[in-house]
Amino acid sequence: MTTSTSFETLFRPRSIAIVGASSNPLAIGGQPIRYLREKSFDGDVFPINPRHAEIGGLKSYPSLAALPSAPDLVVVAVAAAMVPDIILEAGRLGVRFAIVFSSGFAETGPEGEALQVKLESAAEEGGIRIVGPNCQGMMNIADGVRLGFGVPYGLDYEVGGTSLTSQSGAFGNSIVMGLNGEGVGLRHYVSTGNEADVSTLDLIDAYLDDDGTTSVGAYVEGLRDGVRLRQIALKALRLRKPLVVWKVGNTDSGARAAASHTANLAGHAGLYFSAFRQFGIIDVDDIADMADCLKAFAAPELPASNRVLMVTLSGGAGIAMTDRTARYDLATPPLGDGLFGDLRKILPAFASVSNPLDVTAEAISGGEAFGEAIRLAGQSGAFDMVAIGLAAIGGVAATRAVTAIADMARSTGLPVTVSWTPIDEAARKGVDLLRDAGIAVYPTPARCIRGLGALWRFAEARKRLVQMSAVSSPALTQGGSTDLTTLNEAESKAILRAAGIEVPSEKLVRSADDAVAAAGTIGYPVVLKIVSRNLPHKSDIGGVRIGLGDAAAVRAAYEDIVAIPARLDRSVEFEGVLVAPMLPGGVEVIVGGMCDPALGPAVMFGAGGIHAEAFGDVAFRLAPLTRGDALAMIAETKVADLLAGFRGAPPADVEALVDLLLKVSTMLIDQRNSVCEVDMNPVFVRVQGEGADIADAVVSVTSAGPDKGELQLLRPEPAREE
Amino acid sequence: MTTSTSFETLFRPRSIAIVGASSNPLAIGGQPIRYLREKSFDGDVFPINPRHAEIGGLKSYPSLAALPSAPDLVVVAVAAAMVPDIILEAGRLGVRFAIVFSSGFAETGPEGEALQVKLESAAEEGGIRIVGPNCQGMMNIADGVRLGFGVPYGLDYEVGGTSLTSQSGAFGNSIVMGLNGEGVGLRHYVSTGNEADVSTLDLIDAYLDDDGTTSVGAYVEGLRDGVRLRQIALKALRLRKPLVVWKVGNTDSGARAAASHTANLAGHAGLYFSAFRQFGIIDVDDIADMADCLKAFAAPELPASNRVLMVTLSGGAGIAMTDRTARYDLATPPLGDGLFGDLRKILPAFASVSNPLDVTAEAISGGEAFGEAIRLAGQSGAFDMVAIGLAAIGGVAATRAVTAIADMARSTGLPVTVSWTPIDEAARKGVDLLRDAGIAVYPTPARCIRGLGALWRFAEARKRLVQMSAVSSPALTQGGSTDLTTLNEAESKAILRAAGIEVPSEKLVRSADDAVAAAGTIGYPVVLKIVSRNLPHKSDIGGVRIGLGDAAAVRAAYEDIVAIPARLDRSVEFEGVLVAPMLPGGVEVIVGGMCDPALGPAVMFGAGGIHAEAFGDVAFRLAPLTRGDALAMIAETKVADLLAGFRGAPPADVEALVDLLLKVSTMLIDQRNSVCEVDMNPVFVRVQGEGADIADAVVSVTSAGPDKGELQLLRPEPAREE
Structure with missing residues (x-):
């Protein structure tokens, strides 16, 4: 596909041809003509x-070739079979973009898939870029470009800085209308259909390049390129244009039957949301939720940290806000003695002077107490964001409150959100004034906090940007091979050792004598383990014998183990017995790695033993990891409490664990053409300073696939703490 | 307090006196006069x-005594200090209810608390019931009763069957206005203030008795009476009047430092939400969420089970719906072969014939296919509820779709919810028609599912009602004693044994000789455990020695154990050594019980060892438990997977576990004046048919408090499966 064409031509075409134009203003080929005129x-x-x-x-023309000059853009609304030839012709004429409404392509089955391949070839041959097929169109709200069919293409909108993309045409319509209804000002919208060429990521990238776009919303059913997603996310952070993404299709993670715990645990959705968090993408799960997040970014500045002050006129609103803060990693520190004293002096006696700060309705209706209080609190330096619940005030009190809030926001630079149910003209004017000051207004206190949570998600990732800057590097293998070979424990550990990951010194033996000899070298007591690529859960069938204290015990255990395959009612490849040292134990964790077909290589960390799967206590990060990522993913799990020293136990060697996670990350990148899945389970993390022992490991490999070209890859620079 | 007064007098007073009436229509004492006239x-x-x-x-009167006759109800809006005397006078005159706006009572500190006690005495003496003090008033929408101050008391509302109560006055105002904005028809609203007398539960109970109330919404910061809550919840289930409760104050559960895991894990909020689930109360967390749930109950019938069919005009809406179903325990089964074939014949070729069923926009715009499809699917018997996404259709198609949906709902009796963004007059009329047919309309597909989830929560609990019917029984001790004594392991197990709970036969000894003798009786190998009420985590300090195979080992272990207290840098009461049999192991779980100060006795179940606390994998149910409750609480945890037989292991003895949970429930009720907290941790659940072993137990007791009277208590009848 061509990549040099500027999307500016798509968003602002100067000339448009509509192939399959209809004189019926309700027909698919008639609606764009009507809307273009109306707007x-x-x-x-x-x-x-x-x-x-x-x-x-x-004037209607019989064909594209009959036009006086080539248009910038062609809309195609004819039967599917005719589309490839039209695209070919358009390309030859020098048309830059086509929007293909026609359905009957890959969405319908094998025949349609073949037709879509033909369409893609035509586009490539003609050097033309395609939106669709099977899409509902696009809009540039400010410039009257309304190239779609369906209700929203004919409506009026508040113009703003949010550009949108949707992988569902009809549902995209609902999103466009819903966001408008929630007060989000819109700029561009594209329904991407089958994405034969132009993808959601292409459009997000183009929106980031568009000066008028200040934030991006996307409805996503699936993405194809994790490396590109990372690059775009970092670009969005750099440009301070938040990505607010509704990723759907999150319940059906079950179908995959992968060889490793790691791949099983990744599910599809879990990995997406880990990646979103890692790169500061704000994930939402409904239209109003998307609106709440987009609106918050009207704030002129991002928060420096996550400390939220809540100011309300009633205790209830404050409690409702507080309940929501934990969900978005927001902190609600106390006021501090100085501020407490100052506020106590200003506010009515029955005000609740804490955080949330219930100033009472009297403070707002009776004079300047409210304004003075928020000014003092805002300037105190104790908070990075302010959520204010105005309940249903109106009249003079509303005007006074709005002025005070806007002044405070302006003078302190703090992001502020307000919940308010405007009930009179003064209140409605007040809402407009707040919006003009970059202060988002929400219908409920909880949604105020949602907005601040979005700001913090983005700001927090931006603070980590310095550790995430891009350098040139080979591409990650995309596509996740399907013919995996699972290695046995001895082979798996050899792979790890080769990647610089320390594993216990063990010896693979095939006789009792060799086992005894190996035990002598390793030192008693030892562990004997059956080696077989068909027995991932070897301890369940008695294949692991621990605490063998002398030669006789080793010999007896060896004989027991070699007898196992005959006992089992399935075919097991016996590949020997591993003689290993007894490990001193520690906090039991699992460390893993995998390559997701869409998102690329990812590192996993979680609670060890059966608890990773039984309790789902795991965290993922896309590789390559920074040191900060490794620490963050550990902190995200509940096993972090055990590592920190549960019930008075000494803290475990988290440093060694971070080191291991970073080495796994490097291995996944460096050996991306061979290593597909890694499970180290259990890993025993000893007490601080004593390291971690990889007790067991399973690696799955594929035959080397070709590198898919050289791309810009994101690799961490040496960690610099801010 | 008197309890015989009918709340009908509060909701529909025929005569009202306003003490502290003001001629200023903006004053607190002036607003009610204005609103009563306006409405x-x-x-x-x-x-x-x-x-x-x-x-x-x-005409204004100088005092209540000067009135020609006693009014039904008095509104009090004067300084706090004057209120008790006014209440006394009102009571003497025969006034039935007072609504006290005045603040300056318990919310302000010790002086106010004393004044509130005085107010309570006055009410009791006068035989008058009080709403407030420190409340904002009440409304009976249909009858023009507007006795409050603040914006919402002067607005017009759609009249409906939802009655509301709020523990926050100002925030309650926002809720009233918000619900109205979301299309919830309102009946009564009461702001309860300090609840010196009339409580949230009193009002909910009164709403249930009110014929015109069809559903109840409540904003709750805290409740005082768990037994009453249960009774009211059961009454609501019986009367088919759902309780939709927003319980706030859910983040700060940390302050409690209880002796037991169980109490620590209960937190405050966790127990509330467990109780809500147990008794079919629908918990919500924002105003729109409350509206979504209340609206759904317009459906004429409740669902028979949880199988949801999703019908949409686009794939996106269906995915958005599917993503939400798991959150509300909704199932989305496939269509079945017969229905699939029938639908395939009717629907356009590019329709997606599955669940979600994407009929495509063509099926709705082009003729009767949509109507025919939903009729067939509705009548198939494969589904209990239907969610339909209409996107933004309008015109003739809208009218046709609405007719088909209403017909299907009527003919099948299935609850139906619809998401729709009405864009023209036909659509707006269509929304009204749907509402008339008892079909709730939502702005987004996800919220359609939220509504169905609320229906199912309520319907599911109603199915269990037969197991929950009330019989006369002694009251539960409320208030949770604060001076607990923690018993040592031997004493704790004696308490359990007395309650009919089987514990391993163990012997408490105080010499090595006795230990050896006991071991001989119990049979080798044995376990020795230090006994001390100060050492709840005895294994951490070497106080548990397992696998002792002979007398010498027992003797040595005994000597080691008695030396422990001297080694520790704190005072430890050494009370002997427990000689116990080696247990064969099994799935490690924790079983516990506690008495919550607000909600009463509750049983806990969770993952054993440190995992209950580290992973928070626990479930609670208020006692007494039914067999179904016990099974449900096990199923709610992740350790249920381990019990079912993880990775090919044989299933564990869940029957024995259920039996244990029921016995703990009975013990908590029967010994409610002595046993306060119980932890059995770990309990090893053996394979099916072999029982469960309580390895360790800690019981905390209080000195017997008096029974607080005899009340109607809910006790399970022998389980009858429906």
């Missing part, structure tokens, strides 16, 4: 339809 | 103010 599009519009001389008051 | 209240209104002869066109 006063000021470029050229060329209907193409050989059966009409004129459509909607415009 | 055409047709009873008598008597302003009481000695300084005016007339207020708002009404």
Whole structure:
């Protein structure tokens, strides 16, 4: 596909041809002509339809070739079979973009898939970029570009800085209308359909390049390129244009039957949300939720940290806010003695002077106490964001409150959100004034906090940007091979050792004598373990014998183990017995790695033993990891409490664990063409300073696939703490 | 307090006196007079103010005593100090209810608390019931009773069957207005303030008795009476009047430092939400969420089970719905072969014939396919509820779709919810038609599912009602004693044994000789455990020695153990050594019980060892438990997977576990005046048919408190499966 074409031509075409134009303003080929006129599009519009001389008051042409000059953009609304030839022709004429409404392509089955391949070839040959097929169109709200079919293409919107993309046409319509209804100002919208060429990521990237776009919303069913997602996310952080993504399809993670715990635990959705958190993408799960997050970014500044002050006129609103803060990693520190004293002096006696700060309705209706209080609190330096619940005040009190809030926001630079149910003209004007000051207004206190949570998610990731800057590096293998070979424990550990990961010194033996000899070298007591690539859960069938204190015990254990395969009612490949040292134990964890077909290599950490799967206590990060990522993923799990020293136990060697996670990350990148899945389970993390022991490990490999070209890859620079 | 007064007098007073009436229509004492007139209240209104002869066109009286006859209800809006005397006077005159706006009572500190006690005595003496003090009032929407101050008391509302209560006055205002904005029809609203007398539970109970109330919403910061909550919840289930409760104050569960795991794990909020689930109370966490749930109950019938069919015009809406189903325990089974074949014949070729069923926009715009499809699917018997996403259709298609949906709902009796963004007059009419048919309309597909989830929560609990019917029984001790004594392991197990709970036969010894003798009786190998009420985590300090195979080992272990107290840098009461049999092991779980100060006795179950606390894998149910409750609470945890037989292991003895949970429940009720907290941790659940072993146990007791009277208590009847 061509990649040099600027999307500016898609967003602001100066001339548009509509192939399959209809004189029926309700028809798919008639709606764009009607909407372009209604919204006063000021470029050229060329209907193409050989059966009409004129459509909607415009001269109609029999074909693209008959046009006086090549248009910037072609809309295609004809039967699927005709589309590839039209695209080929358009490309030859020098058209830059086509939007293909026609359905009947890959979404319908094998025949349609073949037709879509033909379409893709036509686009490539013609050097033209395609949106769709099977899409509902696009809009540039400010410039009257309304190239779609369906209700929202004919409506009026508040113009703003949010550009949108949706992988569902019809549902995208609901999102566009819903966001508008929630007060989000819109700029561009594209329904991407089958994404034969232009993808959601292409569009997000183009939106980031668009000066008028200040934030991006996306409805996503699936993404194809994890490396690109990372690059775009970092670009969004750099440009301070938040990505607010609704990723759907999150319940069905079960179908995959992967060889490793890691891959089983990744599920599809879990990995997406880990990646979103890692790169500061704000994930949402409904239209109002998307609106709440987008609106918050009207704030002129991002928060420096996560400390939220809540100010309300009633205890209830404050409690409702407090309940929501933990969900978004927001802190609600106390006021501090100085501020407490100052506020106590200003506020009514029955005000609750704490955080949440219930100033009472009297403070707002009776004079300047409210304004003075938020000014003092805002300037105290104790908070990074402020959520204010105004309940249903109106009249003079509303005007006074709004002025005070806007002044405070301006003078302190703190992001502020307000919940308010405007009930009179003064209140409605007040809402507009707040919006003008970059203060988002929500219908409920909880949603105020949702907005601040979005700001913090983005700001927190931006603080880590210095550790995430991009350098040139080979591409990650995408696509996740399907023919994996699972190695036995001895082979798996050899792979780890080769990658610089320390594993206990063990010896693979095939006789009792050799076992005894190996035990002598390793030192008693020892452990004997059956080695077989068909027995991932070897301890369940008696294949692991621990605490063998002398030669006789080793010999007896060896004989027991070799007898196991015959006992089992399935075929087991016996590959020997591993003689290993007894490990001193420690906090039991699992460390893993895998390559997701969509998102690329990812590192996993979690509670060890059966608890990773039984309790789902795991965290993922896309590789390569920074040191900060490794610490963050450990902190995300509940086993972190055990590592920190549960019930008075000494703290475990988290440093060694971080080191191991970083080495796994490096191995996944460096050996991306061979190593597909890694499970180290259990790993025993000893007490601080004593390291961690990899007790067992399983590696799955594939035959080397070719590198898919050289791309810009994101690799961590040496960690610099801010 | 009197309990015989019917709340009908509060909701529909025929005569009202306003003490502290003001001629200023903005004053707290002026607003009710204004609103009563504006909303055409047709009873008598008597302003009481000695300084005016007339207020708002009404004759003003100098005192209550000066009135021609005693009013049904008095509103009090004067300084706090004057209130007790006014209440006393009102009571003497025969007034039935007072609503006290005045603040300056328990919410302000010790002086106010004393004043509130005085107020309570006055009410009791006068036989008058009080709403408040420190409340904002009440409304009966249909009858023009507007006795409050603040914006919402002056607005117009859609009249409906939802009655509301709020423990926050100002935030309650936001809830009232928010619900109205979301299309919830309202009936009564009461702001309960300090609840000196009339409580949230009193009001909910009264709403349940009120014929016109069809559902109840409550904003709750705390409740005082768990037994009453249960009774009311069961009454609500019986009357098919759902309770939709927003319980706030859920983040700060940390302050409690209880002796037991169970109490630590209960937190405050966790126990509330367990109780809500147990008794079919629908918990919500924002105003729109409350509206979504209340609206759904317009459905004429409740679902028979949890199988949801999703019908949409686009794939996206279906995915958004599917993502939400798991959160509310909803199932989305496939269509089945017969229905699949039938639908395939009717629907366009590019429709996605599965669940979610994407009929495509063509099926709705092009004719009767949509109607035919939902009729077939509805009648198939494969589904209990239907969620339909209509996106933004309008015009003729909207009218046709609405007719088909209403017909299907009527003919099948299935609850149906619809998401729709109405964009024209036909659509707006369609929304009204759906509402008339008892079909709730939501702005987004996800919220459709939220509504169905609420229906199922309520319907599921109703199915269990037969197991929950009330019989007469002694009250549970409320209030949770604060002076607990923690018993040592031997004493704790004696308490359990006395309650009919089987514990391993063990012997407490105080010499090595006795230990050896006991071991001989019990049979080798044995376990020795230090006994001390100061050492709850005895294995951490070497106080548990396992696998002792002979007398010498027992003797040595005994000597080691007795030396422990001297080694520790704190005072430890050494009370002997327990000689116990080696247990064969099994799935490690924790079973516990506690008495919550608000909710009463509760049983806990969770993952054993340190995992209960580290992973928070626990479930609670209020006692007494039914067999179904016990099974449900096990199923709620992740350790259920281990019990079912993880990775091919044989299933564990869940029956024995259920039996144990029921015995703990009985013990908590029967010994409610002595046993306060119980931890059995770990309990080893052996394989099916072999029972469960309580390895360790800690019981905390209090000196016997008096029974607080005899009440109607809910006790399970012998389980009858439906």
